[in-house]
Amino acid sequence: RLKGLGKKGRDAPPVEHVHIIGAGVMGGDIAAWCALKGLTVTLQDQDRSRIAVAQGRANALFKQKKKIPREARAAADRLIPDLNGKGLRRADVVIEAITENAEIKRGLYAQIEPLMKPGAILATNTSSISIEELRNGLQSPQRLVGIHFFNPVAKMPLVEVVETPETDPDVLIATHAFVGQIDKLPLPVRSTPGFLVNAVLAPYMLEAMRCVDEGIRPETIDAAMVAFGMPMGPIELIDTVGLDIARDAGQHLTGQASTPVCLETHLARQELGRKTGRGFYQWK
Ligand code: NAD
Numbered sequence: 001r002l003k004g005l006g007k008k009g010r011d012a013p014p015v016e017h018v019h020i021i022g023a024g025v026m027g028g029d030i031a032a033w034c035a036l037k038g039l040t041v042t043l044q045d046q047d048r049s050r051i052a053v054a055q056g057r058a059n060a061l062f063k064q065k066k067k068i069p070r071e072a073r074a075a076a077d078r079l080i081p082d083l084n085g086k087g088l089r090r091a092d093v094v095i096e097a098i099t100e101n102a103e104i105k106r107g108l109y110a111q112i113e114p115l116m117k118p119g120a121i122l123a124t125n126t127s128s129i130s131i132e133e134l135r136n137g138l139q140s141p142q143r144l145v146g147i148h149f150f151n152p153v154a155k156m157p158l159v160e161v162v163e164t165p166e167t168d169p170d171v172l173i174a175t176h177a178f179v180g181q182i183d184k185l186p187l188p189v190r191s192t193p194g195f196l197v198n199a200v201l202a203p204y205m206l207e208a209m210r211c212v213d214e215g216i217r218p219e220t221i222d223a224a225m226v227a228f229g230m231p232m233g234p235i236e237l238i239d240t241v242g243l244d245i246a247r248d249a250g251q252h253l254t255g256q257a258s259t260p261v262c263l264e265t266h267l268a269r270q271e272l273g274r275k276t277g278r279g280f281y282q283w284k
Contacts (some may be wrong), residue, residue, distance in 0.1 A: 012177035019091035027097030028054025029153035035079040059060025123147040188276035202253035208234035239279035
């Protein structure tokens with residue numbers, strides 16, 4: 001599976017313009033990353049305030065990564081707010097990063113597909129919905145591909161490229177080339193639950209919480225796994241991902257309906273992790 005990593009699509013023409021729909025946690029940060037890497041990015045959201053928040057995060061990233069102020073400003077200029085989706089018609093790649101709901105995503109595709117450039121790639125950042133389910137109703141279903149970034153986008157080098165036997169080989173070649181162009185590592189994966197990374201991570205995180213239920217302190221588990229060589233312990237990872245998302249993904253991917261008691265306790269107190277300032281650990 002790893003054999004073709006990064007090699008596919010060496011000769012595909014470079015992407016110049018990416019249009020991103022959904023300026024939330026992921027879409028906003030994918031937009032920032034693409035602008036940092038020199039692409040023109042139009043960022044669309046139905047909620048203007050989400051675009052503004054994403055621009056704020058993007059500017060912080062540009063300042064951190066570009067030491068010359070002129071270059072940081074140039075990156076900021078490449079990231080264009082686009083409330084009405086005008087950029088859709090010009091983009092080489094369209095990345096959908098809206099709410100995780102198949103019906104809402106399909107409804108969006110029906111609106112945008114007729115407006116896209118012929119040959120443009122339609123990509124979804126979905127974590128858990130199959131490509132087969134999403135492409136129903138598309139005029140060119142073979143051009144839908146998954147480009148699954150991980151959170152936080154600027155720190156995670158791997159990107160899963162989700163394919164099905166029906167995906168157009170040219171689309172796959174161009175997608176791998178695009179991911180390489182923005183300095184990420186494309187990993188080809190099948191459209192199966194959790195793809196590859198989350199399928200492995202879900203039981204790992206669940207077992208870590210079962211250890212907490214058995215009385216082992218989160219600090220002890222995390223310290224052990226960091227000493228083992230992981231960049232971050234599993235409990236800190238759960239706090240980073242969000243406890244609500246960890247519960248949904250855990251149930252979906254492990255088939256275990258029962259949630260660890262420690263997770264239930266935090267969820268009942270609305271302690272969802274870093275985003276609320278408290279989860280297994282205190283963040284604020
Ligand atoms: P989010 O809720 O932070 O952002 C979603 C955004 O989409 C919101 O700003 C919302 O206003 C906008 N939106 C919804 N419907 C829209 C429409 N029809 N047109 C325009 N904008 C619309 O969600 P998120 O966490 O960024 O997740 C987005 C996608 O990325 C999901 O498919 C999710 O599974 C996937 N994903 C999330 C993570 C993560 O860690 N959060 C990681 C990898 C992949």
